Structures are given as structure tokens and as C-alpha cells.
Amino acid sequence: MATxxxxxxxxxxxxxxxxxxxxxxxxxxxxxxxxxxLKRAEGHVAAVRRMVEEGRGCPDILIQLAAVRAALxxxxxxxxxxxxxxxxxxxxxxxxxxxxxxxxxxALESFIR
Amino acid sequence: MATxxxxxxxxxxxxxxxxxxxxxxxxxxxxxxxxxxLKRAEGHVAAVRRMVEEGRGCPDILIQLAAVRAALxxxxxxxxxxxxxxxxxxxxxxxxxxxxxxxxxxALESFIR
Numbered sequence: 310m311a312t313x314x315x316x317x318x319x320x321x322x323x324x325x326x327x328x329x330x331x332x333x334x335x336x337x338x339x340x341x342x343x344x345x346x347l348k349r350a351e352g353h354v355a356a357v358r359r360m361v362e363e364g365r366g367c368p369d370i371l372i373q374l375a376a377v378r379a380a381l382x383x384x385x386x387x388x389x390x391x392x393x394x395x396x397x398x399x400x401x402x403x404x405x406x407x408x409x410x411x412x413x414x415x416a417l418e419s420f421i422r
Numbered sequence: 423m424a425t426x427x428x429x430x431x432x433x434x435x436x437x438x439x440x441x442x443x444x445x446x447x448x449x450x451x452x453x454x455x456x457x458x459x460l461k462r463a464e465g466h467v468a469a470v471r472r473m474v475e476e477g478r479g480c481p482d483i484l485i486q487l488a489a490v491r492a493a494l495x496x497x498x499x500x501x502x503x504x505x506x507x508x509x510x511x512x513x514x515x516x517x518x519x520x521x522x523x524x525x526x527x528x529a530l531e532s533f534i535r
Contacts, residue, residue, distance in 0.1 A: 340474060347471035351464055354494075358460035361453060367505035371532035374498045378491055381467075385487045392480035419484035 339391045346384040353377050385420055392416045452504045459497040466490045498533055505529045 357373045393413060400409035470486045506526060513522035 340477075343474050344471055347467055347474065351467045351471065354460055354464045354467060358457055358464065361456050361460065361501075364453075367501055368529045368532040370501050371498055371529055374494055374501070375533050378494055378498075381487055381491055381494075385484055385491075388474075388480055388483050388487070416481045416484055419481045420488050 339387050343384055343387055346380065346387070350377060350380050350384065353380065389416060389420060452500050456497055456500055459493065459500070463490060463493050463497065466493065502529060502533060 353373070354377055357370060357377065360370055360373065393416075396409040396413045396416075399412070400406045403409075466486070467490055470483060470490065473483055473486065506529075509522040509526045509529075512525070513519045
């Protein structure tokens, strides 16, 4: 554990310690929620795979695939919202809206096709 | 293993033998491909989860979530195409386009919001 200047704790995981300028406390706040959602999505995809192996009907499989997609989209929305918040926080701290916008537009372009 | 009248092998998995009227050879043709794709998607979601745990940047995570979504959509397209083919095959065999359309529209409604 290391404590940053703003008092938030940074959990270091092995060699992936937080050394980047773009790691923010906002991302930390939602991280465990995102990890939990992704674990659920893994289990859901595995369940759909078993349905296919068992010869379940196509409409049932499509309903479940649509549900997984919706769950992943909801997770991406949380990741993006966290990032937007941290970019805004940075802009406020540094007065550098140009850098914040660059950071933000990169994230948006990553996800929205 | 049992062999159907049309010469396609039916692999029975425990109690989930093919006893339904809506199991067609078209679904069998793509089943293994769909299972392989879903296994890859499981691994991909697990990899994204590890990225989040390791504190990787938001744009990288969003790129990977978009890639998983695209892979699941491609898989759903295969499941749907298989189903459309088997519905058309049924309609041709039975001359019952009404039933084939009912079957098909149910599948389409399952996936397309």
C-alpha cells in the first residue's frame, strides 16, 4: 500500500504498481465492481457454451447472448464513466482541459464504433 | 453416436439427446465452431478482468470490451444463420412456411432489440 498526496490508497498488484499519470482514484472506486461484473460475465458465457453443447434451441441461446452483450455494455459504461470523472478531476486540478479532452476522446473512440 | 435418416451423426451428451423436433443438421454443422468461439470469449473476458485487476488504463480496457462484444455478435450471427437455414429446410420439407416463419421471428426477436 502506498498513499498518494490526495490521501487515497493505491493498491499495488505485483509489478503493476500505479506509476502512470493516468491512474486516478475514480478508477479505484469502481474497480472491484467492474471485476465482479466481469467474473459474472465469464460465468454467463460459460453457461451459454454449455447450452450450445447440450443442443439447446437457438432462440434460448440468442436471448442469453444478448444478455451477455448487455452486461458487457453496462460494464463498459461504468469503466467509461469512471474515466470521464477522473479526466474531469484532472482538468480541474491542472487547469489543462486540452489534455483531459485528449484522454477522454481516446477512451470514447476505443469503445464507440 | 446415432445416425439420423439423412446420414448426419448426432452426438448425444448425457441426458440431452436430440429428441426435439427443432434440432436440425444445420445447427449441428456449426455447433463445434460456436462452442470454440464461446470458449475463446470466456478466455477473453477473463483476460479483460485481469487487466482491470492490474490497473490497466481505461482506453485499453474499453478496446478489449469492444472486441469481446464484436466476437459475441459474430457468434450470435452464426447461431442465427444456422437457425434460418434449418427453418428454411423445414419449410421446404413440410411445405409449412407459417411454422418456419414463427420459428424464425421468435429467434430474431430474441436477439435484435
